[in-house]
Amino acid sequence: MSKISPFWVSAAVVLAAGLAFTEIVENQYYFTAIYLILQGLIMAVAWNILGGFTGYVNFGSAAFFAVGAYTAIALDKALGLPLPLLIVAAAAICGLIGLGVGYLTLRLKGVYFAIATLAMAIVLETFITNWSYVGGARGAYILTPDKHLWFDSYSEMLFMLMLVLAVVSVAISRKLNFSRLGRGLAAIRDDEVAAECAGVPTLRLKLVSTTIMGAMMGVAGAPYPFFVTYVDPLSAFNLFVAVNAIAMPMIGGTAHWIGPVIGALLVGSMQEIVKVNISSELNILIVGVMLVLFISLAPQGIVGLVQKHFLKRKA
Amino acid sequence: MVTADLLANAVVAGLLLGGFYAAVAIGLAIIFGQLDIVNIAHPAFIIAGAYTAYILNSRFGIDPVLIGVLAAPLFFLAGAGIYRVYYGAFERTGQESLSGLAFFFGLMFIIEVVLILVYGVDYRLVQAGYIGESWRIGFVDLPFRMLVPFVVAVALTAGIYLYLARTFTGRAIQAVAQDRLALQLMGVNPIRVKQWAFGLGIATAAIAGALLIIIGPVEPSVGRQYIGRAFAIVVLGGMGSISGMFIAALILGIVESLVNTFMGPSWAPAVAFGVLLLTLALRPSGLFGR
Numbered sequence: 001m002s003k004i005s006p007f008w009v010s011a012a013v014v015l016a017a018g019l020a021f022t023e024i025v026e027n028q029y030y031f032t033a034i035y036l037i038l039q040g041l042i043m044a045v046a047w048n049i050l051g052g053f054t055g056y057v058n059f060g061s062a063a064f065f066a067v068g069a070y071t072a073i074a075l076d077k078a079l080g081l082p083l084p085l086l087i088v089a090a091a092a093i094c095g096l097i098g099l100g101v102g103y104l105t106l107r108l109k110g111v112y113f114a115i116a117t118l119a120m121a122i123v124l125e126t127f128i129t130n131w132s133y134v135g136g137a138r139g140a141y142i143l144t145p146d147k148h149l150w151f152d153s154y155s156e157m158l159f160m161l162m163l164v165l166a167v168v169s170v171a172i173s174r175k176l177n178f179s180r181l182g183r184g185l186a187a188i189r190d191d192e193v194a195a196e197c198a199g200v201p202t203l204r205l206k207l208v209s210t211t212i213m214g215a216m217m218g219v220a221g222a223p224y225p226f227f228v229t230y231v232d233p234l235s236a237f238n239l240f241v242a243v244n245a246i247a248m249p250m251i252g253g254t255a256h257w258i259g260p261v262i263g264a265l266l267v268g269s270m271q272e273i274v275k276v277n278i279s280s281e282l283n284i285l286i287v288g289v290m291l292v293l294f295i296s297l298a299p300q301g302i303v304g305l306v307q308k309h310f311l312k313r314k315a
Numbered sequence: 316m317v318t319a320d321l322l323a324n325a326v327v328a329g330l331l332l333g334g335f336y337a338a339v340a341i342g343l344a345i346i347f348g349q350l351d352i353v354n355i356a357h358p359a360f361i362i363a364g365a366y367t368a369y370i371l372n373s374r375f376g377i378d379p380v381l382i383g384v385l386a387a388p389l390f391f392l393a394g395a396g397i398y399r400v401y402y403g404a405f406e407r408t409g410q411e412s413l414s415g416l417a418f419f420f421g422l423m424f425i426i427e428v429v430l431i432l433v434y435g436v437d438y439r440l441v442q443a444g445y446i447g448e449s450w451r452i453g454f455v456d457l458p459f460r461m462l463v464p465f466v467v468a469v470a471l472t473a474g475i476y477l478y479l480a481r482t483f484t485g486r487a488i489q490a491v492a493q494d495r496l497a498l499q500l501m502g503v504n505p506i507r508v509k510q511w512a513f514g515l516g517i518a519t520a521a522i523a524g525a526l527l528i529i530i531g532p533v534e535p536s537v538g539r540q541y542i543g544r545a546f547a548i549v550v551l552g553g554m555g556s557i558s559g560m561f562i563a564a565l566i567l568g569i570v571e572s573l574v575n576t577f578m579g580p581s582w583a584p585a586v587a588f589g590v591l592l593l594t595l596a597l598r599p600s601g602l603f604g605r
Contacts, residue, residue: 001410032335057416059355111353112595114416118355119543121586126585239539243424246417254413285428292421296404297415 007174010169018163021206022156031159033249035227037268038162043241044260045169045250046216051183051246052254054209055189056110060117061245063124064094064214066236068221070128072139073231077133083161083223090222091215098214099207104293106206122206125237139232142225167214170261177257185209186255217245225277240284244268253303262302320454322362325488325576326569331461333568335530337561338468338523339541340548341475342516347546349492350509350516352401354417354425358541359451360517363426364390365533367433372441379441380467383525389516398510399421425539430535434480438532440574446529464526471522475515476557488512492555540584553601563602 043061050187054184064087068090075081075089085211097120105116129137144154151157176182184205187195196202244267267287274283298305331395340362345356367386379383405415440559449458479485490498498505527533549565550558573580596599 033584051413056412057413057430059416059420069502108595108599110412111416112599114353115355115546116588116592116595119591121544122540123585126582130581161436170392191355236510238429239424239536243420248418250414281428283430285425287507288424288428292418292425295417295421296400299404299410299414 007171011171012285014167015163018160022151022160028153031153032153032227033272034117035155035159037265037272038159038166039224040244040248040268040271041166041261041264042075042162042169042220043191043217043245043254044218044264045257046213047245048249048254048257048260049173049176049216050209050213052249052259053176053185053189056106056206057114057211057246057247058117058210058213059114059242060121061217062237062239062241063117063121064097065221065224065241066233067097067124068218069224069231069236070134071218072222073134073142073225076142076225078138083226086223087165087219090218092218094218094221095211095215098212102210105211107203114139114234121237121242123262125233128236129233135232135234137229139235140225142229142231144226144229155196155227158223161223163277167192167220169219170257172212173260174257176209181205181208208216240287243284243287243291247287247294249301250291251294253299253305254261255300256303259301259303266302320574323455325572327455327457328461328574328576329569330565331457331465331568332572333565334465334468335523335526336462336468336544336548336568337472337564338464338519338526340560340564341472341557342519342523342546343545344510344517344549344552344555344557344560345475345488346516347553348549348560349488350511352398352406352494352513354419354513354516355416355542356419356426356548357516357520357545358538360390360394360520361524361527361541362533362535363536365528366430366439366524366535367521368441368525368528369533370438372604373441376442378590379525379529380442380463380477380522383467383522386521386525391514391518393514395510396399397517397589398513401513402506402509414561427535427538434535436534436536436578439528439531440533441528443529446521458530460531464529467522467526471519472557472561475519475581484508484511488515528604543584543587543591545589547594549600550599551590556601559602 025031043065047058047061050058071090071093072086075086081089101116101120102113103111128134134140148157150156151160172233178187184195184200187200187207188202189200190203221236228235248263248267249260250263252261252265253259256265267290271283271287274286300307339358343354343357346357347353364386368382371377371382372379401415401418405418408491422500443465445459447460448457450462451457477491487498487503487508488511490503491505491512495505527537531556544567548560548563549555551566552563567587567590570590571583574586575583
């Protein structure tokens with residue numbers, strides 16, 4: 001491939017625009033708002049690797065996110081590691097959790113995996129609540145470091161970090177979508193028995209995708225303590241995180257890698273607008289209602305609607 | 316220190332709690348165990364039942380158990396309606412595994428958020444003459460707030476068991492779980508049977524909710540702790556077997572009560588997950604698998 005693909009060009013443009021944004025814009029609100037949207041985007045992309053590509057539902061996204069955040073808190077407190085290492089550690093631990101839960105339940109019917117993730121969230125929350133080293137039920141305060149590279153503030157640096165992580169996650173998801181592995185996952189989603197008969201190593205592929213999903217969600221969670229400076233089990237294990245991770249890909253469209261990106265940008269920006277202009281409680285309700293409406297009326301999401309429109313035109 | 320009376324009290328409290336868990340799980344034993352519909356919103360319906368009991372009890376002072384029984388037909392209609400939507404949007408097109416799951420997840424979330432929006436996150440409770448009373452047999456305490464739910468739950472379980480085993484509709488429900496096509500050949504519409512059964516399952520949530528709020532104060536997010544419990548019981552009980560479900564509920568109740576007494580109440584929610592994972596890993600067909 002001598003030609004540079006449009007994807008990498010747009011990725012470079014997005015990163016350059018992000019850098020320029022930190023130089024030009026002064027109002028810190030924009031950085032926090034976009035940080036939250038990007039956080040949702042990474043979670044949605046991660047969820048989609050298992051949910052959209054493989055067809056297995058993870059309800060415990062909030063648990064992976066929270067374990068990522070708490071890994072960062074614990075290692076920051078114990079060893080004072082720099083943020084990039086904390087992110088790597090969170091990815092490793094959450095990837096292992098994904099692998100473990102997957103290994104125990106993915107050999108059975110898909111619903112058991114879904115239920116197990118839901119129950120896992122409760123258990124991990126119980127565990128963190130009882131772990132006094134990271135604050136237990138009272139929560140933990142994090143001091144943000146004074147240094148923030150060449151950026152004007154710490155939140156600008158976090159914003160840029162999140163942008164890089166988001167671009168990397170989308171690139172991984174895109175790569176998976178078109179790779180040999182991705183085709184194996186699609187075969188599992190469409191008909192697991194047929195895939196198994198055709199020689200697709202289904203269990204191994206499913207475990208690979210749960211591990212990647214868990215690791216990516218841990219990555220999304222690791223910078224969170226530095227972003228909010230105070231984390232308690234209730235806020236980290238918030239059901240809202242899990243609902244967003246499902247709603248964004250479902251609304252955008254699950255079969256294609258661009259679906260969760262569209263869904264996350266759309267739902268995420270809408271949430272920020274509603275939160276500021278109307279109320280944050282109503283905002284939560286809107287996502288739930290949108291999720292139910294979309295899966296009932298447009299199960300293929302926005303990408304599906306667009307594809308249908310184009311196919312009709314051709315015919 | 317493990318003393319005999321502490322142990323005896325923990326076991327008796329666990330039995331009472333387990334009986335109540337049977338009321339929580341019985342609707343799911345029908346909906347998930349028999350119909351194979353993964354209704355993860357079931358605990359949310361139980362919370363809705365608890366709030367129904369709270370509203371009518373605080374306004375008119377009606378007994379919570381009576382409210383549960385009176386609200387059951389309304390819940391039945393709601394359940395039948397929800398099954399219609401579920402069937403039309405997902406089951407008919409074969410999308411129940413992904414979209415159907417997300418549908419119930421969204422439904423659970425909506426119920427919880429609406430309750431929070433209307434009633435806030437404060438704990439709500441009901442008033443009744445027997446709450447706070449207790450019997451004492453030897454050194455074993457039998458508080459009425461646990462005993463009443465136990466008795467009602469056992470009656471409910473026995474009623475559903477007899478209904479499924481003895482009546483025509485009940486047997487049709489069991490038949491639709493076993494062989495849909497055969498039922499169709501007998502001239503019965505499987506969709507209507509499933510709709511009826513789904514309604515029945517949701518109706519039990521009205522009663523379970525009333526029992527839940529008798530046991531202790533309730534706030535909207537409590538429901539999530541019952542998802543793991545209810546599914547653990549149904550899976551351990553062997554999917555859809557009512558008697559197996561009842562024994563599994565008692566086992567979970569006793570184990571939780573022992574953990575509660577000897578390790579502390581904050582660990583109790585983790586028990587159900589442990590039971591669920593162990594069952595899935597070692598014996599996925601449950602204790603009394605069919």
